[in-house]
Amino acid sequence: MIPSKAGSAALTSIRIALDVMSGDESPSARMCSVIKLLTDKPDLFLYLIGDEVFIKSFLRMVPGIDWSRLAIVHSVKTVSMSDSPFSVLRSKQESSMWMMLELVASGEAHACVSAGNTGALMAMGRHLLQMVADVDRPAIATCIPCRKGSAILLDIGANVDSTAINLHQFAVMGSQLSSSVYHVYNPRVALMNVGTEDIKGNKQVRLASQLIQKDNRINYIGYIEGHAIFSGLADVIVCDGFVGNVALKTAEGVASLVKEELLATFGLNWWSRLLGLAVSPVLKEFCRRVDPVRYNGASFLGLQGIVVKSHGSADGKGFFQAVCQAIYEVQVGVSDCLMVDSGGGYTHSP
């Protein structure tokens, strides 16, 4: 499946497998990020999984491509956004997503990135990479910006019906990720709820709170409400995937609406338009600071391998950011930190 010369050339590099085909945006958007990655990251080796003819014709349009730093892996199928997680295990074994995960499972790639169907990625990930001991279900974790620094939010969509035991396991994994990878000392872990009082929330959340409280590995600070997740009060915020997904996407929606409102306010009359021109660089800096693309790239935790999920609608810039996240996770050894044998063979310097 993988050209042997590519395999040998890649032994000294960080090797990332990219699912070129899956996502809401066209594969061209992801190929644009490939070009930037090859330019910006000299130590990177990429497996590009997808339609070989398309990938080759895209790359041939770009002058100066170093073909020795990539391997094209041809796939004949693509997982669509409407494929069910159960059906893909049977029907999409020759898809770009499946073949990408196989490269991580075999150790050819240190990590992989896909912008495709989250449920399918989770089902295939569990099947091909296996779960970490003592973890029942993978969770997706992402960084969110806070008043000072950032926090980890999980799960943001892998599980839409989490039990108290699942939530407890997410708390353990989130805490390990925060301390080992983001170097937070004794990370403060909070559980998302509709209020901070003991009686608030549903049964799963209240039971999870008791389980987490009893766990000595976790520095549990109690419940946190939606408005406080960006306050910097907690380093890790644990919730069910349905709730986390809605929270994250709502945050993106508000940030986008607020930016539009701001621009509209500066266009209200000739004087504010004039002021808008004057403050244009300041507004650009502001937009950069609240740009969700900066935080694209969510980590699948609980799998024996590094899998990064890009936002489905990520453009080239966003997908690039997700691959950077994967590179970072390989460099800091996320799998090792989470006491997992990734089988990837890449050893990072301490």
Next chain:
Amino acid sequence: MIPSKAGSAALTSIRIALDVMSGDESPSARMCSVIKLLTDKPDLFLYLIGDEVFIKSFLRMVPGIDWSRLAIVHSVKTVSMSDSPFSVLRSKQESSMWMMLELVASGEAHACVSAGNTGALMAMGRHLLQMVADVDRPAIATCIPCRKGSAILLDIGANVDSTAINLHQFAVMGSQLSSSVYHVYNPRVALMNVGTEDIKGNKQVRLASQLIQKDNRINYIGYIEGHAIFSGLADVIVCDGFVGNVALKTAEGVASLVKEELLATFGLNWWSRLLGLAVSPVLKEFCRRVDPVRYNGASFLGLQGIVVKSHGSADGKGFFQAVCQAIYEVQVGVSDCLMVDSGGGYTHSP
């Protein structure tokens, strides 16, 4: 309980009962809004339920109070934020919240407003006001700002474990509220989910989608994701109360963070600070447009009476806004619109 002269004086006015004691903020914050209400709303009669000595001493400090437009109802207990919904039905029958709801149940007041414990308010509301036929549980609905106009989001916290049948009923009530009260023609109703494809979401949401689709009273447009709830694509957004609560509070958190980031960006160096001074009126207008206080005041739907829930941490300005919401609901006859006999005796002009 109610001074008879106050009762007779109030017959021609809109009569609102206010729970002065409950909420995160001190009762003084809510009393400040009382002063503003008496000044700004000449047709308003207020029942102030709480500690009589405190209320009287507060009012005596304000010159020119028209005592004929208010009645003080003394309560000896207050529902705290940590009281469980089950216990309050037995232990808090002499609380400000309970007595406020009794005034609506007896028809003395047309509507009531509390910033207190949501679960307790729901439990007492169900007990004292009874449910509308064909509705199993009340839902809390609020207006959220959109690109153009606004939308109704429900439930935002009355139920933290909604079944598919509950979600279907919320869709019916939300649609009726939108068309009858906010005059939206054939309101577009969407169901919150983690994706827009049929396979997405948990069992409850997928089953609710089928139920809503079959209901001819509802103009159902399918699933909606968190980032799209402010887009204006839907007039009514239906979700479980846990999810809605997190979404709403997350939106508030982001709006607040973004405002701070904006101010910080304008304080980065002497040039941007100078620009910040120049654009200060424009920034103020922007902050006003994204101010969550403008939307404070959520409606309990499904009860036989008008109950408005203010944000627990609302200041005087926010509580004032919630009372304005209650006045508006009395004026447009929310109870009648939702095919409910509120028993309030107030007849609005068409």
